[in-house]
Amino acid sequence: MTTAPQTLTIRRPDDWHLHLRDGDTLNTVLPHTSQLFARAIVMPNLAPPITTLEMARSYRERILAALPEGHDFTPLMTCYLNEHVTRDTLVHGHEQGILTAAKLYPANATTNSSHGVRDVADIYPLLDTMQRIGMPLLVHGEVTRGDIDIFDREKYFIDDVMSGIRQRFPELKVVFEHITTKEAAQFVQDGDQFLAATLTPQHLAQNRNDMLVGGIRPHLYCLPILKRAEHQAALRQAVASGHPRFFLGTDSAPHVVAAKETSCGCAGVFNTSAALSVYADVFEQENALQHFEAFCSDNGPAFYGLPRNEGTITLTRTPTLMADHIGQGEQMFVPYKAGEHLSWSVKRDD
Numbered sequence: 001m002t003t004a005p006q007t008l009t010i011r012r013p014d015d016w017h018l019h020l021r022d023g024d025t026l027n028t029v030l031p032h033t034s035q036l037f038a039r040a041i042v043m044p045n046l047a048p049p050i051t052t053l054e055m056a057r058s059y060r061e062r063i064l065a066a067l068p069e070g071h072d073f074t075p076l077m078t079c080y081l082n083e084h085v086t087r088d089t090l091v092h093g094h095e096q097g098i099l100t101a102a103k104l105y106p107a108n109a110t111t112n113s114s115h116g117v118r119d120v121a122d123i124y125p126l127l128d129t130m131q132r133i134g135m136p137l138l139v140h141g142e143v144t145r146g147d148i149d150i151f152d153r154e155k156y157f158i159d160d161v162m163s164g165i166r167q168r169f170p171e172l173k174v175v176f177e178h179i180t181t182k183e184a185a186q187f188v189q190d191g192d193q194f195l196a197a198t199l200t201p202q203h204l205a206q207n208r209n210d211m212l213v214g215g216i217r218p219h220l221y222c223l224p225i226l227k228r229a230e231h232q233a234a235l236r237q238a239v240a241s242g243h244p245r246f247f248l249g250t251d252s253a254p255h256v257v258a259a260k261e262t263s264c265g266c267a268g269v270f271n272t273s274a275a276l277s278v279y280a281d282v283f284e285q286e287n288a289l290q291h292f293e294a295f296c297s298d299n300g301p302a303f304y305g306l307p308r309n310e311g312t313i314t315l316t317r318t319p320t321l322m323a324d325h326i327g328q329g330e331q332m333f334v335p336y337k338a339g340e341h342l343s344w345s346v347k348r349d350d
C-alpha cells in the first residue's frame with residue numbers, strides 16, 4: 001500500500017484548447033491561464049472569427065498586451081476555417097510563425113460558429129495545403145443535422161466526417177478536440193501518429209447527471225454536451241492508460257453570468273482555475289498519477305512538434321476554496337467548481 005503523495009511537481013503545462021475572448025473579458029480571464037500555463041492554443045471563434053493573417057496578428061498582440069507584469073505566456077494562434085480562408089493565409093501564417101493550427105467548426109455547432117463549415121468538401125483545398133505544410137487541423141467533432149440527437153452528435157461525426165478526412169488526408173495532423181464519447185476515445189486509440197485528442201476536466205470528472213439531476217446547472221452546460229456515465233468512464237480509462245496521443249485541453253469558455261443564467265444560456269464552462277486540480281484528482285482516482293505529467297506537459301508538445309516547456313509547477317494537497325465569482329459588474333463569471341473545495345493548490349516554482 002503506497003501512501004498518497006502530498007505534492008506533485010510537473011513540467012510547466014500547456015493548454016491545447018482555450019477560449020480567451022477579447023476586450024474586457026480577455027483582461028479578466030487571461031491571468032488565470034498565464035499564471036500557470038506556458039502556452040495555449042487560442043481558439044479563433046470571436047465575432048467576427050479570425051480568418052486572416054492580420055486578424056490573427058492583431059489578436060495575438062491584444063493578448064500579449066493584456067498579460068499581467070511578470071507573466072511569460074505564449075499564445076498559439078489559430079485560423080477559423082471556412083471557404084473564405086485562402087491557402088496563402090495558412091502558408092504565410094505558418095511560415096511566419098503566426099498561425100500554429102486551424103480550426104474546423106461545423107456551421108452552427110457552437111458559440112460563434114455560424115461562419116463555420118457547411119460542407120467539409122468546401123475546405124478540401126485548405127486541408128490539402130495543411131497536410132503539405134504540416135499544420136494541425138483542430139476539429140470540433142459534432143454533426144449539426146437537426147435529425148440527430150444532441151447526445152449523438154459526436155458519434156455521428158466520426159462516421160459522417162472525421163473518417164472521410166482521415167482517409168483523404170492520411171498525413172494531416174488532426175486533433176479531435178474535447179472528446180466526450182467512448183466512440184471518439186476508441187477512434188483515437190485506433191488511429192496513428194497523425195491523430196490525437198484533447199480532453200476537458202469536466203468531461204473527465206462529470207457526466208450528464210451532474211448537470212441535470214436535482215435541478216439544471218447552467219454552468220456545466222457546454223458543447224459537446226456532457227454524456228452518460230459510461231462515456232465518462234471510457235474517457236477516464238483512455239487518459240489513465242497513459243496513451244501518448246491524449247493531452248490537456250481545457251476548452252475553458254467563459255460567458256458572463258447574465259449569458260449563462262438565462263432562459264437560453266450559452267454553452268461553455270470557465271474551468272481554467274480548477275483544471276489542474278481536477279485533472280490531478282482524475283489521474284489519482286484512476287491510479288494513474290504516473291501519467292499525469294505527460295498528459296499535462298509532454299504529449300501535446302510531442303504531437304505539435306514543439307519543445308517542452310522549461311520550469312515546473314507544484315500541486316500541493318491543500319484544499320482550496322474556489323471563488324463564487326471571478327470578475328465584477330457586467331464582467332462577472334462563475335468558474336467551474338465555484339464555491340467548492342479543490343483538493344490541490346497549484347503554484348509555479350520559479
Ligand SMILES: NC(=O)N[C@@H](CC(=O)O)C(=O)O
Pocket residue numbers: 019045110111140221222223224251253254267268269
Ligand atoms: N465549449 C463550449 O461549450 N463553448 C465554446 C465553443 C466550443 O468550443 O464549443 C465557446 O466558445 O463558448
